[in-house]
Amino acid sequence: MKTLFLLLLFCHVSSAVKHSLKIFRTGSSGVPNLSEFVGSLEVDGSLVGYCDSNKNIVEPKQDWVKKIIEDDPQHFQWYTQECFQSGPNIFKVWINNLKQHLNQSGGVHILQDISGCEWDDETGEVNGFNQFGYDGEDFISFDLQTLTWIALKPQAVTTKLKWDSEEARIKVKEIDLTKIFPGLLKKYLVFGNSSLQRKDLPSVSLLQKTPSSPVSCHATGFYPDSALMFWRKDGEEIHEDVDHGEILPNHDGSFQMSVDLNLSSVTPEDWRRYDCVFQLSGVKNNIVIKLDKAVIRTNWEKSSDMTVPITAAAVVLVLIFITAVGLMAYKKKKAKCPPSPPDDGSELSEKLNPET
Known part of the structure; x- marks a missing residue:
């Protein structure tokens, strides 16, 4: 089972001169304590903005985004429109249509999509993308080369045929992926240059x-x-x-x-x-x-280092125990036997030098 669609998806770009813009949208039905619609926007893997329809918030996540909003209030209005009106309404309709098509009455259902573009600032090449997932599985994606939808599972064929017939919808999608999103990405790269185009070594x-x-x-x-x-x-x-x-x-x-x-x-x-x-x-x-x-x-070096002193301590305890037992036996034997003449030249000395 594929689980490509996550609310926050981080993909790595192999080219040194490629930049990416990704818009994530998630609509839900029948999920307690979860907003019916949330969205986020990332540029080069960094979260730029976030919105939540239930909490009625649109939140810039970078200082330079706030500067854009100050200079261009309409830019903020676009986010507001997408988060509180267009997005929630469209996703609610789509989820209801999918439930009817798949004979689903109730239960928990989640529809997610990711759209955006990659732009090579050296060659100027732009690659737009849009893909949907439903209930944790890839469902349908847009082919920008043929301007048609691709069903990623048999249940999506009906949706593909319907969406392929909507010429106005396809035209809007083409403009978004080839003009609107690349323009937005370039704008963000200019305003967020010091942050987005920095190079931090690990x-x-x-x-x-x-x-x-x-x-x-x-x-x-x-x-x-x-x-x-x-x-x-x-x-x-x-x-x-x-x-x-x-x-x-x-x-x-x-x-x-x-x-x-x-x-x-x-x-x-x-x-x-x-x-x-x-x-x-x-x-x-x-x-x-x-x-x-x-x-x-x-993690095992420290435990290994502790083995020597612990083992040495155990040896010392054993030797002490043996010595004590030996002394007790010696005293008992001495009490039963007559004392032997003293030998001033004999001396008993033992040293315990445990290795640590």
Whole structure:
């Protein structure tokens, strides 16, 4: 089951000169304590604005967006229209139509869509997209090349045929994806230049849970989310025994990612042949970390360090116990036997030197 549609979806762009604008909308039916319609807008993976129809709020998430609203009040009116009128009404109609078409009476139902564009500021190429998901599964998407809808599951064929016949709707969709959204993206890139087009390098570490666990190369604190990270052997990128994690957001707006390397089939003497490489779009120099046991951060090192003193302490206790038992036996034996003549030249001395 595909679960592409999430309220906040973070996708990474591989090109160094590509920028993206994504609009997320979610309508719900029969979900207690959940707004019937919420929306958010992201530019290059950063949350720009958010709205909630039930709470009656439209909230800019960046200071430079507030500057745009001050200079262009109509821009804020567009958000208000989308969040409190057009969006909720359209999604309510769509959900009701889908419920009837799929013979669904009640229950919980969620309709989500993501629309927007990617723009290459070097070539000028624009790629627009729009896709819908229903109840957690991909449902239907728009093909900008053919100006037709693509049914992503059999139940969506009826919707595809209906939407394909709505020429005015398709024309509006084409204008949005090829003109309105790219224009909005370029405007945001100008106003949010210092924030959106900054380049923050991450902190990169090698992590390992246990001696038999894969070694994870983990990068955190980078921006933007257009980054790559991979393992190399003898300078060549490898894919076998490598597990790539997703790019995830941090609470401060930066991002993190990790890529794991399974070393079960790698001999200790071959470790030096491996390294981890982090690449951030628009930054010339890569971050490279050699696979070295000395730099791996683990959870098991500390517990291992504690093994020696704990074991040594146990040995001391055992020796003390044995010594005490021996002394008691000696005293009992001495009480039963006649005393032997003193030997001034004999001396008993024992030293316990537990290794710590």
